[in-house]
Amino acid sequence: xxxxxGMRQTDVITSHGSVAGIILIFTLLLTPALLSAATATxxxxxxxxxxxxxxxxxxxxxxxxxxxxxxxxxxxxxDATTPAVGEPTPQVAGATESFTxxxxxxxxQYYIAIKAADEVPNWSALSNVVAVSTLxxxxxxxxxxxxxxxxxxxxxxxxxxTAxxxxxxxxxxxxxxVRFxTSLITAxxxxxxxxxxxxxxxxxxxxxxxxxxxxxxxGTQYYFAVKTSDEVPNWSEMSNVVSxxxxxxxxxxxxxxxxxxxxxxxxxxVLTxxxxxxxxxxxxxxxxxxxxxTSLITGxxxxxxxxxxxxxxxxxxxxxxxxxxxxxxSDTQYYFAxxxADEVPNWSGTSNVVTATTPDITPPAIIIDLAYLDLNLxxxxxxxxxxxxxxxxxxxxxxxxxxIQISLSGQLSA
Numbered sequence: 001x002x003x004x005x006g007m008r009q010t011d012v013i014t015s016h017g018s019v020a021g022i023i024l025i026f027t028l029l030l031t032p033a034l035l036s037a038a039t040a041t042x043x044x045x046x047x048x049x050x051x052x053x054x055x056x057x058x059x060x061x062x063x064x065x066x067x068x069x070x071x072x073x074x075x076x077x078x079d080a081t082t083p084a085v086g087e088p089t090p091q092v093a094g095a096t097e098s099f100t101x102x103x104x105x106x107x108x109q110y111y112i113a114i115k116a117a118d119e120v121p122n123w124s125a126l127s128n129v130v131a132v133s134t135l136x137x138x139x140x141x142x143x144x145x146x147x148x149x150x151x152x153x154x155x156x157x158x159x160x161x162t163a164x165x166x167x168x169x170x171x172x173x174x175x176x177x178v179r180f181x182t183s184l185i186t187a188x189x190x191x192x193x194x195x196x197x198x199x200x201x202x203x204x205x206x207x208x209x210x211x212x213x214x215x216x217x218x219g220t221q222y223y224f225a226v227k228t229s230d231e232v233p234n235w236s237e238m239s240n241v242v243s244x245x246x247x248x249x250x251x252x253x254x255x256x257x258x259x260x261x262x263x264x265x266x267x268x269x270v271l272t273x274x275x276x277x278x279x280x281x282x283x284x285x286x287x288x289x290x291x292x293x294t295s296l297i298t299g300x301x302x303x304x305x306x307x308x309x310x311x312x313x314x315x316x317x318x319x320x321x322x323x324x325x326x327x328x329x330s331d332t333q334y335y336f337a338x339x340x341a342d343e344v345p346n347w348s349g350t351s352n353v354v355t356a357t358t359p360d361i362t363p364p365a366i367i368i369d370l371a372y373l374d375l376n377l378x379x380x381x382x383x384x385x386x387x388x389x390x391x392x393x394x395x396x397x398x399x400x401x402x403x404i405q406i407s408l409s410g411q412l413s414a
Contacts, residue, residue, distance in 0.1 A: 035114055035127045038098060042106035042137035042167075046098060047114075047130065053093030054118045061090040061116045065123075068101055073113045073129050081113075090116060106137035106232060139167040141228040144239035150210065154218035154247040158210065159226075161239065165205035166230045173202040177227045177235075180213060185225045187238050193225070202228065218249035218344060251279040253340040256351035262322065266330040266361030270322060271338075273351070277317035278342045285314040289339045289347075292325055297337045299350045305337070314340065331360035 038046045047066070053059040067073060067081040084101050091097060104110060111131050116124045142164040150158035159178070165171040179185060179193035196213055203209060216222060226239040254276040262270035271290070277283040291297060291305035308325050315321060328334060338351040 035112065035130050037112070037130050037132040040132055040134050042135045042139075043104050044100050044102040045104060045110060045112065045132050045134060046100040047112055048096060048098040049114065049127070051091045051093055051095045051097050052116050052124065057093050060092045062119045062121060063117050064088065064090060064097075064099075065115045065117070066099060066101070066112070067114070068104075068110050068112045070108065070110060072131075073111045073126070075126050078113075078115075078126065104134050106134050109133040137167075137230060137232040137234060139230075140234035141165055141167070141173045141230055141236040142169045143237040144226050144228065147224065147226055147239045147242050149224070149242050149244045152244050152246055154249045154251075155216050156212055156214050157216060157222060157224070157244055157246065158212050159224060159242070160208060160210045161226060163203045163205055163207045163209050164228050164236065169205050171230075172204045173228045174231045174233060175199075175229050176202060176209075177229070178211060178213075178224070179226075180216075180222050180224045182220060182222060184243075185223045185238075185241050190225060190227070190238055193223075216246050218246050221245045249279075249342060249344040249346055251342075252346035253277055253279070253285045253342055253348045254281045255349040256338050256340060259336065259338055259351045259354050261336070261354050261356040264356050264358060266359050267328045268324050268326040269328060269334060269336070269356050269358065270324050271336055271354070272320070272322045273338065275315040275317060275319040275321050276340050276348065281317050283342075284316045285340045286343045286345060287341050288312065288314060288321075289341070290323060290325070290336070291338070292328075292334050292336045294332060294334060297335045297350070297353050302337060302339065302350050305335075328358050330358045330362055333357040 035047060035049045038048050040046070045068075052061055054061050064087045066084040066087050067078065068084060069077075069081040071077070073081055084099070088097060088099055101110075101112065109131060110133070111129050113129045114127045144161045144164060147159060147161045150160050152158065157180075164173060166173050176199045178196040178199050179190055180196065181189075181193040183189075185193050196211070199211060200209065213224070221243060222245070223241055223243045225241045228236040256273050256276060259271060259273045262272050264270070276285060278285050288311040290308045290311050291302055292308065293301075293305040295301075297305050308323070312321060312323055325334075325336065333355060334357070335353055335355045337353045340348040
């Protein structure tokens with residue numbers, strides 16, 4: 001058993017005002033009796049010792065300072081070690097004390113020491129240092145047995161479950177691994193199912209956990225399962241598997257309201273518009289249906305108008321789209337309209353209707369029977385059939401080889 005010796009000096013003044021002498025007062029503080037480690041778990045170590053006194057081995061000390069480290073503790077590095085939290089108030093000298101240091105790492109060796117102080121405080125010397133290792137962590141969180149579906153929409157599914165513990169059903173676990181698939185999930189294929197991101201950190205055992213899984217496909221059956229781990233990590237068994245089908249998508253893309261015509265040629269017209277979304281004006285739609293007609297297009301006759309081929313795939317909402325409708329007739333007025341669909345497909349209403357006329361680019365037909373007239377085959381023939389009042393002569397020209405006669409009228413030379 002070792003002691004710490006402190007000294008205070010007091011001057012004694014005589015009646016003549018001189019210093020009569022010096023009194024030395026020694027205060028003995030007892031170093032805590034042999035420190036020992038009683039028990040260890042994967043995350044805690046319990047230590048015990050005999051309480052010293054306030055003055056040596058009598059009385060009651062005022063406080064303890066318990067420290068631990070993963071490296072050996074000495075008087076030189078004492079201040080750099082980790083102080084424990086919640087040390088007990090010292091008992092009267094000679095009592096058996098104990099304290100549990102928690103929040104430790106499994107399978108780790110720790111060094112532990114203690115000092116005691118009186119009310120001044122006068123601190124004792126460093127106790128003996130004990131070295132002890134925490135146990136390996138091998139108790140996994142309990143299996144979640146009551147995973148539930150709380151509701152769904154066309155693209156989301158809500159889940160809930162009761163938090164297990166860190167060790168079985170006590171404590172607080174470290175993380176969840178939530179998975180989903182369009183096929184039945186088993187322990188064998190759990191790792192190949194889709195992992196959910198943004199899963200909340202586990203609460204203490206017994207609390208209700210909730211999670212909403214988003215960005216799912218409408219009208220699709222999904223399966224869900226969960227595993228839980230502690231800090232090692234030791235993973236729990238897979239939870240019960242639950243299944244549900246997402247609702248049908250009912251939110252159609254917004255109607256296109258700014259369809260316009262651009263460049264026009266004799267056989268083509270360019271259309272432009274702003275892309276709507278998948279759901280109203282957000283997201284990305286799946287397809288366009290562009291129609292044209294020489295008659296006004298309405299919602300009632302849209303399906304009977306001519307459908308173009310090769311429409312572009314929709315851009316994300318707000319993109320600038322363009323498409324050239326080719327193979328048109330020249331000198332013709334055309335009407336155009338568009339509808340948009342999502343992946344279900346839910347179709348938008350008919351866009352605004354625009355019109356444009358292709359220019360006339362068709363020339364007259366080519367003359368293919370151009371010939372010359374041989375006057376030697378033409379014989380004049382006088383006619384008295386014209387009224388006498390007309391100072392004209394008429395002739396009937398005929399080809400000698402045929403009976404075809406061509407009547408000519410007009411002023412003829414004699």
